[in-house]
Amino acid sequence: MAVSVTGLILCSAILCGLIWIILYHVKRLRMYKAAAKYPGPVAWPFLGNAYYFTGKNEDILNKIIKLMNTYPSPLRFWLGQRLFFAVYDAEEMKTVFLSPKTIEKEDLYKFARPWLGTGLFTAPASKWRVHRKLILPTFNQKILESFVEVFSAQSQIMVKNMEVEVDGEEFDIFNYISLCTLDIICETAMGVAVKAQTERNSRYVESAKRAFEVIFTRMFKIWLHPDIIFNHTQLGADQRTCVEYLHSLTNDVIQKKKQTFHPVNGKIANSEVVENQPNQRKAFLDLLMELSNNGTKFTDEELREEVDTMMIAGNDTTATVNCFALLMMANFPEIQDRVYQELYDIYGMDDPDDSPIKHEDLHRMEYLERVIKETLRLFPVGPILVRRVVDDLNIGTHTLPKGSSVVLGIFHVHRSEKYWPDPLKFDPDRFLPEEVAKRHPFAFTPFSAGPRNCLGLKYAMMAMKALLGTVLRRYIIKKDHMTPISEMKLKADVMLKPVEPIKFRIERRIPKIGCID
Numbered sequence: 178m179a180v181s182v183t184g185l186i187l188c189s190a191i192l193c194g195l196i197w198i199i200l201y202h203v204k205r206l207r208m209y210k211a212a213a214k215y216p217g218p219v220a221w222p223f224l225g226n227a228y229y230f231t232g233k234n235e236d237i238l239n240k241i242i243k244l245m246n247t248y249p250s251p252l253r254f255w256l257g258q259r260l261f262f263a264v265y266d267a268e269e270m271k272t273v274f275l276s277p278k279t280i281e282k283e284d285l286y287k288f289a290r291p292w293l294g295t296g297l298f299t300a301p302a303s304k305w306r307v308h309r310k311l312i313l314p315t316f317n318q319k320i321l322e323s324f325v326e327v328f329s330a331q332s333q334i335m336v337k338n339m340e341v342e343v344d345g346e347e348f349d350i351f352n353y354i355s356l357c358t359l360d361i362i363c364e365t366a367m368g369v370a371v372k373a374q375t376e377r378n379s380r381y382v383e384s385a386k387r388a389f390e391v392i393f394t395r396m397f398k399i400w401l402h403p404d405i406i407f408n409h410t411q412l413g414a415d416q417r418t419c420v421e422y423l424h425s426l427t428n429d430v431i432q433k434k435k436q437t438f439h440p441v442n443g444k445i446a447n448s449e450v451v452e453n454q455p456n457q458r459k460a461f462l463d464l465l466m467e468l469s470n471n472g473t474k475f476t477d478e479e480l481r482e483e484v485d486t487m488m489i490a491g492n493d494t495t496a497t498v499n500c501f502a503l504l505m506m507a508n509f510p511e512i513q514d515r516v517y518q519e520l521y522d523i524y525g526m527d528d529p530d531d532s533p534i535k536h537e538d539l540h541r542m543e544y545l546e547r548v549i550k551e552t553l554r555l556f557p558v559g560p561i562l563v564r565r566v567v568d569d570l571n572i573g574t575h576t577l578p579k580g581s582s583v584v585l586g587i588f589h590v591h592r593s594e595k596y597w598p599d600p601l602k603f604d605p606d607r608f609l610p611e612e613v614a615k616r617h618p619f620a621f622t623p624f625s626a627g628p629r630n631c632l633g634l635k636y637a638m639m640a641m642k643a644l645l646g647t648v649l650r651r652y653i654i655k656k657d658h659m660t661p662i663s664e665m666k667l668k669a670d671v672m673l674k675p676v677e678p679i680k681f682r683i684e685r686r687i688p689k690i691g692c693i694d
C-alpha cells in the first residue's frame with residue numbers, strides 16, 4: 178500500500194512536470210515560429226547555441242563577429258532558452274535604438290547588479306526614466322567646463338610620472354592612464370582625491386577589472402547563471418571580494434560627505450579637494466545629494482549605485498580609448514604630427530605645466546577630435562549592446578518577437594565596407610563634416626544612441642582631449658614595430674580590450690622645425 182502511494186505521488190509529480198513543460202513551450206510557440214524564419218547556427222535542445230560560446234573570454238567576441246560575417250542581419254541564436262537576434266545593419270539599428278520597445282536592458286546585465294545595483298546603467302526602465310531625468314542636468318555644459326581643470330591637473334601628474342620612461346624601452350601605457358582616469362573620475366564624481374597616481378594605488382583598478390571579467394564570463398556560460406551554482410564557484414568568491422572593496426570605498430565617501438552636508442540651505446560644503454578654490458566646483462555626488470535634499474530623494478543605497486555606475490562608466494572606458502588613440506598615433510607618425518601641429522598652434526612651445534589646457538581650448542582641437550572618433554570607430558569600447566524586446570518590433574523586413582533579445586552589432590557596423598570604404602584604414606578625415614553628411618547617421622554609434630545613450634559623451638570627449646593633448650605636448654610616441662589593425666587581437670570583458678598590453682616608447686618633444694612658424 179505504502180509503495181502504491183509513493184508511486185502515485187511520483188506519477189503525479191512527473192505528470193505535473195510534463196504539463197508544465199508542455200505549457201511552457203506552447204506559450205513560446207509563437208517565438209519558436211518567428212525564430213525559424215531567421216538565419217543562424219544550428220541550435221541544440223536545451224543548450225541552444227551556448228556550446229558555441231564555450232572557451233576563453235577572449236574568443237567570445239571573435240565568435241560573435243564570425244557569426245555576423247557568416248549570416249546576413251538579423252541573425253538568430255539561442256543561449257539556453259533565451260532567444261537572441263543580432264542586428265548589424267545601420268537602418269535596422271536605428272529602429273532598435275529609437276524604439277521604446279527596446280529600452281529595457283537584457284536580463285544578462287543583471288549579473289552586474291551585485292556591484293552596480295540598479296544605477297542608470299543596469300536600471301529597469303521604470304526606475305531608469307525617473308533617475309535619468311534627475312541626473313541629466315548634473316552633466317550640463319557649465320559643470321563639465323568646471324571639470325576641465327581636474328582633467329588637466331591630473332594629466333599633468335601623469336606626464337610627470339611618465340618621465341622615467343623617456344628614451345627607455347617600450348612600456349605598458351595602461352598602467353599610467355588608468356590611474357590618471359581613476360583620479361579624474363574620483364574627483365569629478367565623488368569630489369575626493371584618492372591620489373591613485375601619486376600613491377600608485379591600483380587596487381580599485383584591479384578590483385574593477387576582475388569584477389568585469391567575472392560578469393562577462395558568467396553572461397555566456399549558462400550553467401553559471403543560477404546564483405546557487407555561481408555563488409559556490411571561485412568566480413563567485415572573486416566577485417564578492419572585489420565588490421566588497423569597491424562598495425566600501427564609495428560608502429566611505431558618502432558617509433563623510435553626509436557629515437559636511439548643510440541641512441539648512443541644502444548645499445554640500447565644498448568637497449575636500451576643492452576646498453580653497455574660488456570656482457566652487459561641485460562633484461556629481463554633491464549635486465545628487467543636493468537633489469535629495471530638495472525632496473527628490475535618493476536613498477544612501479541609490480546614491481552609492483549611481484556613483485559606482487559613474488565611476489565605472491567613466492574610468493575604464495576613457496582609459497581604454499586613450500590607450501588605443503595613443504597606439505594609433507604611435508603607429509601613424511604623420512597623424513601624430515598633425516595633432517601636434519594643432520596643439521602647437523594653440524600653445525606654441527609652452528609646457529603643459531606653464532599653460533595647462535583650459536576648457537575654451539578644447540573646441541580648437543578639431544583634428545584631435547577626429548582622431549578620437551576614428552579610434553572609437555575601430556575600437557568601440559561597447560562592441561555589442563543587448564536589449565530586451567518587450568513588444569513585437571518591426572525593423573523593416575523583419576519583426577523581432579516580444580520576449581526575445583536584440584544584440585546591436587556596433588563593432589561589425591563600424592568596420593563594415595558598406596559604410597566605411599577601406600574600413601581597416603585609420604583615417605580621421607572620415608569625420609570631416611562633409612564626409613559625415615554622406616554617411617548613414619547610425620553607422621557610427623560608439624556611445625550608443627537614442628534615449629538610453631551614453632550620459633557621459635561630452636564629459637568623455639573633453640576628458641580625452643585634455644589627457645591626449647597633455648601627453649602629446651610633452652612627448653613623441655614611437656613604436657618599434659607597427660601592428661596592422663587587421664592583426665590586432667581584441668577581446669571583450671564587457672568592454673573591448675586589446676589582448677596584448679598596448680606598449681610604446683616615448684621621447685621628450687622638441688618641436689620640429691616644420692612645426693614652428
Ligand code: HEM
Binds near residue numbers: 495634
Ligand atoms: C570613451 C568613453 C565612453 C564610451 C565609448 C561610452 C559608451 C557608452 C555606451 C555604449 C553606453 C550604452 C551601454 C548600453 O546600452 O549597454 C553608455 C552608457 C552610459 N555611459 Fe558611457 N561611455 C563613455 C564614457 C562615459 C563617461 C565618462 C561617463 C560618465 C562620467 C559615462 C556614463 C554613462 C552612463 C551613466 C551610461 C548609462 C546611460 C543610461 O542607461 O541612461 N560614460 N556609455
